[in-house]
Amino acid sequence: MLDQSVRDKYTVVVGLEVHAQLLTKSKIYTSDSTAFGATPNTQVGVISLAHPGTLPKINKQAVEYAIKIGLACGCEISRENIFDRKNYFYPDLPKGYQLTQDKTPICLGGNVKVKTSEGEKTVILNRIHIEEDAGKSIHVADTTDTLVDLNRAGVPLVEIVTEPSIRSSEEAQAFLTEIRKLVRYLEICDGNMEEGSLRCDANVSVMPKGATEYGKKVEVKNMNSIRNVQRAIDHEAERLITLLENGEEVISETRDFDAVTGTTSGLREKEELNDYRYFPEPDLSPMIISEEWIESVRASMPSLPSELFLKFTEKYGLPDLDAGVLTDTKAMAMFFEELTNHTKNYKAASNWIMGPIKSYLNEKSEEIESFPLKAEQIAGIIDLVDEGKVSHTAASQQLFPAMLENVEKTATQIAEEQNLLQDSDEGAIQSIIDEVIAELPDKVKAYKNGKKGLLGMFMGQVMKKSKGKADPKVATQLLNKSLSK
Structure with a gap:
C-alpha cells in the first residue's frame, strides 16, 4: 500500500467504455433471436456469418433504444448515420470484421451527473455509438481447447464512451451505477454485468498534480461487477504510481483483472494507434434520422431518475436520502408514485417502503415487482395509523405481517379480525x-x-x-x- 502522501502527488485519470446489450428480440442486422441461455450456436444464421450474397438490414428498435440513451444523457443526435466495418481477427468474430459506427456515432457529446462523497460531479461523454456484439470464447478448465459460441454474435450494443474526465474509482463506480440505472429505467438493457449484458473497460493513467499532459494509459478488461471496476482502478492507479516513483517506464497495454486477487496482469501491448482499417459498410445505406423520429422517441420516454429525485424532494418534501432510495429502481419509484395516489402522508409512505417493505423483500431476495400487496393496501395501513385507530407498533409488527398472509383483504378488515383497532372513546x-x-x-x-x-x-x-x-x-x-x- 502506498503512503497517502505519495498518492497525493498524482492525479488519477480514468475514461470508461461501457457496452450495453440492447433488449431487442432479434439481432441488429438480422432476425436471429437474442434470447439469453440458448444452446450454443443455435441462434446464428447466414447474415451473422456474412455468407456471400447476404444483406444486413438495420434493426429499427435498436436505433430507437440508442436515441433514448442519447437523449437521457443530453447528447446531440446525429441526423445522418453511416455504418463501418471494423476489421480485426478474433476467434469469435465470425465475419472477420465488426459492423460499428466510426465517423458518425449516433450520439455526440452529452454528460452524466453523479453523486460522490465530494459532492456532485459531471462525467463528460465523448460519444455513444451502435455496433454488433462478437461471439463468446469459452475456456474449459484442464483442457487446451477453446470453445466458441456464436449465439451472441450480432446482438445489438450501444457503446458509451466517456472523455478522460473521471478522477477517482469512486466517481467511476458512481457513473456506472447511474448508467445501469438509466438503461433499466429506459428498459433498453437489463444491466446485468454478471451475464455480460453490461460490460465495462477502463482506461487508467496517472499524472503529477498540476500537470496538463496525460500519462500513458493502460486498458483494463474483464471486470464483471461495478465493485470490481472500482477495485481494478484502485489497483492499477497504485501500480502506475509505484512505477513512476521507482523511475520505471509505464507500458501502454491491455491488462486483465483477477477478481480473486484484486490484481491485474498484462495481456498484450497496445499500439499507439489501432489500425482497424475502417471503411463504410457497402451493404447498408446511410441512415437518416428525422426530427419527427427523434421527437416520437422523446415522447415515449419515461421520467428519468434525476427528474423523479427532484419531484420527490420538491413536490413531496422528502429528504435526499429517501428520494435516492426510492429512485434506485424504476419499479420502486413507480410503487411510491402509486402510493401517493392513495395517501397524502408522503413521508409515511416513504418510511413504509424503506422500512417494512424493503425488509420483507430483502428477506425473500425479491424485487418490488414481486411484492404481494397493492399500494392501496399500504395506504390503508397509513390511514389507520394517522387516524389513531392502530398504533404504529401494532401496524408494523402485527397488521403488516397478517396482511401478507391475507393479501386479498384490506388493512381495516385485518385490523378488525386481529382486534387491533384502538379505543379513542x-x-x-x-x-x-x-x-x-x-x-x-x-x-x-x-x-x-x-x-x-x-x-x-x-x-x-x-x-x-x-x-x-x-x-x-x-x-x-x-x-x-x-x-x-
Missing part, C-alpha cells in the same frame, strides 16, 4: 385511568412530589388494562390531566 379510557389511579395512591403521591418519570408506569398500566387498545394520544392527555388535579 374518552369516557372509556378515563374510566380505566380512574381505576389505575385508585389502585396506586403511593405512586400518585410520588408523581405529584416531582417523580415525573412515573408517567410511563401509569401509561403501561392503562394500556395493560385496556389490552393495548387505548389510543395512546388520548390516554396520555387524559392521564396528564388526571394526575395534575
Whole structure:
C-alpha cells in the first residue's frame, strides 16, 4: 500500500467504455433471436456469418433504444448515420470484421451527473455509438481447447464512451451505477454485468498534480461487477504510481483483472494507434434520422431518475436520502408514485417502503415487482395509523405481517379480525385511568412530589388494562390531566 502522501502527488485519470446489450428480440442486422441461455450456436444464421450474397438490414428498435440513451444523457443526435466495418481477427468474430459506427456515432457529446462523497460531479461523454456484439470464447478448465459460441454474435450494443474526465474509482463506480440505472429505467438493457449484458473497460493513467499532459494509459478488461471496476482502478492507479516513483517506464497495454486477487496482469501491448482499417459498410445505406423520429422517441420516454429525485424532494418534501432510495429502481419509484395516489402522508409512505417493505423483500431476495400487496393496501395501513385507530407498533409488527398472509383483504378488515383497532372513546379510557389511579395512591403521591418519570408506569398500566387498545394520544392527555388535579 502506498503512503497517502505519495498518492497525493498524482492525479488519477480514468475514461470508461461501457457496452450495453440492447433488449431487442432479434439481432441488429438480422432476425436471429437474442434470447439469453440458448444452446450454443443455435441462434446464428447466414447474415451473422456474412455468407456471400447476404444483406444486413438495420434493426429499427435498436436505433430507437440508442436515441433514448442519447437523449437521457443530453447528447446531440446525429441526423445522418453511416455504418463501418471494423476489421480485426478474433476467434469469435465470425465475419472477420465488426459492423460499428466510426465517423458518425449516433450520439455526440452529452454528460452524466453523479453523486460522490465530494459532492456532485459531471462525467463528460465523448460519444455513444451502435455496433454488433462478437461471439463468446469459452475456456474449459484442464483442457487446451477453446470453445466458441456464436449465439451472441450480432446482438445489438450501444457503446458509451466517456472523455478522460473521471478522477477517482469512486466517481467511476458512481457513473456506472447511474448508467445501469438509466438503461433499466429506459428498459433498453437489463444491466446485468454478471451475464455480460453490461460490460465495462477502463482506461487508467496517472499524472503529477498540476500537470496538463496525460500519462500513458493502460486498458483494463474483464471486470464483471461495478465493485470490481472500482477495485481494478484502485489497483492499477497504485501500480502506475509505484512505477513512476521507482523511475520505471509505464507500458501502454491491455491488462486483465483477477477478481480473486484484486490484481491485474498484462495481456498484450497496445499500439499507439489501432489500425482497424475502417471503411463504410457497402451493404447498408446511410441512415437518416428525422426530427419527427427523434421527437416520437422523446415522447415515449419515461421520467428519468434525476427528474423523479427532484419531484420527490420538491413536490413531496422528502429528504435526499429517501428520494435516492426510492429512485434506485424504476419499479420502486413507480410503487411510491402509486402510493401517493392513495395517501397524502408522503413521508409515511416513504418510511413504509424503506422500512417494512424493503425488509420483507430483502428477506425473500425479491424485487418490488414481486411484492404481494397493492399500494392501496399500504395506504390503508397509513390511514389507520394517522387516524389513531392502530398504533404504529401494532401496524408494523402485527397488521403488516397478517396482511401478507391475507393479501386479498384490506388493512381495516385485518385490523378488525386481529382486534387491533384502538379505543379513542374518552369516557372509556378515563374510566380505566380512574381505576389505575385508585389502585396506586403511593405512586400518585410520588408523581405529584416531582417523580415525573412515573408517567410511563401509569401509561403501561392503562394500556395493560385496556389490552393495548387505548389510543395512546388520548390516554396520555387524559392521564396528564388526571394526575395534575
